[in-house]
Amino acid sequence: MPDQRENFRQIVRELETRLRVLASFGVRMIEQPKLEQEESTVSTTQTLVEKQLRPAGQSDYRFGDGRRAKLEQAARLQVADQQPIPQAADSGIRKQTGFFQTSEPQIETSQTGWQPNPLSPQEAQAKLDNLREEIGDCSRCRLAKQRNKIVFGEGNPVARLVFAGEGPGRDEDRSGRPFVGRAGQLLDRIIAAMGFGREEIYICNVVKCRPPDNRTPQDDEMRTCGLFLTKQLEIMRPQIIVALGATAAKYLIGTDRPMGKLRGHFFEHPSGARIMPTYHPAYLLRNPAAKKLVWDDVQKVMAKLARPVEEV
Ligand code: URA
Numbered sequence: 001m002p003d004q005r006e007n008f009r010q011i012v013r014e015l016e017t018r019l020r021v022l023a024s025f026g027v028r029m030i031e032q033p034k035l036e037q038e039e040s041t042v043s044t045t046q047t048l049v050e051k052q053l054r055p056a057g058q059s060d061y062r063f064g065d066g067r068r069a070k071l072e073q074a075a076r077l078q079v080a081d082q083q084p085i086p087q088a089a090d091s092g093i094r095k096q097t098g099f100f101q102t103s104e105p106q107i108e109t110s111q112t113g114w115q116p117n118p119l120s121p122q123e124a125q126a127k128l129d130n131l132r133e134e135i136g137d138c139s140r141c142r143l144a145k146q147r148n149k150i151v152f153g154e155g156n157p158v159a160r161l162v163f164a165g166e167g168p169g170r171d172e173d174r175s176g177r178p179f180v181g182r183a184g185q186l187l188d189r190i191i192a193a194m195g196f197g198r199e200e201i202y203i204c205n206v207v208k209c210r211p212p213d214n215r216t217p218q219d220d221e222m223r224t225c226g227l228f229l230t231k232q233l234e235i236m237r238p239q240i241i242v243a244l245g246a247t248a249a250k251y252l253i254g255t256d257r258p259m260g261k262l263r264g265h266f267f268e269h270p271s272g273a274r275i276m277p278t279y280h281p282a283y284l285l286r287n288p289a290a291k292k293l294v295w296d297d298v299q300k301v302m303a304k305l306a307r308p309v310e311e312v
């Protein structure tokens with residue numbers, strides 16, 4: 001009996017968290033759904049979303065932009081989403097560019113080299129400050145020409161959780177701070193929904209200068225500037241890096257695979273961190289239905305962060 005009670009409490013806690021997050025994503029209403037099929041025929045969240053809700057944007061599965069949501073479905077989906085993480089052997093992940101890493105990108109194994117950061121926050125911050133000085137008034141790549149401010153990154157210098165985007169946009173270029181524009185505000189809500197404040201985690205980008213017209217950073221720009229990201233990660237030693245969008249995933253994992261194929265799975269970073277690729281918040285602004293998938297991904301991140309250090 002006590003086990004069942006504990007199970008029940010666990011379910012309630014999870015539901016509470018989900019509702020909090022959905023609310024923070026802008027969901028205002030939950031309708032009683034009319035499911036057309038038995039839950040048991042549905043194997044994954046994505047499958048059900050695709051079967052019942054497609055085409056996204058035309059269905060009534062909608063988020064906070066003033067429209068209504070069929071959220072009960074989403075809740076059922078999450079219960080149904082108990083797919084194991086694929087093993088490297090069947091992941092189908094191929095080495096693509098060879099630019100960024102020499103080894104095959106690895107889906108997580110049970111062992112990683114991650115260890116908690118031995119540095120104190122003050123020590124880590126001092127190292128980050130030194131690195132910022134080393135970068136200086138950088139002109140190592142062509143992005144220097146049109147940038148206003150270098151956006152180094154900010155947050156907890158010993159964060160266990162780091163969010164890495166692609167590069168500064170207009171607002172970031174003006175302010176010198178990462179993710180402060182519209183996409184940043186959505187990222188803030190995702191972070192808050194995970195139960196964190198911005199100061200508890202770290203936010204940065206693969207390139208530190210805004211590409212002209214927000215174009216995608218080029219490979220050589222990412223290689224040049226990415227070395228500084230690598231150093232930041234070495235100093236911070238996060239347990240998990242959330243790669244926001246395909247560009248960050250490409251750099252950190254070393255693959256050109258589309259986000260739809262990457263997201264939801266942990267990959268290994270040479271620093272010992274695990275990488276969870278997920279959709280970029282700017283993409284979510286255009287495709288609100290994908291918020292559900294991001295929530296699935298960040299739940300996996302939260303579950304891993306919640307585990308005691310010896311078990312991670
Ligand atoms: N998009 C990014 O990838 N990074 C930012 O800092 C802002 C928007």
Ligand code: URA
Pocket residue numbers: 244245246247259278279280281283
């Ligand atoms: N494609 C991208 O480049 N990024 C996303 O987040 C999703 C699709």
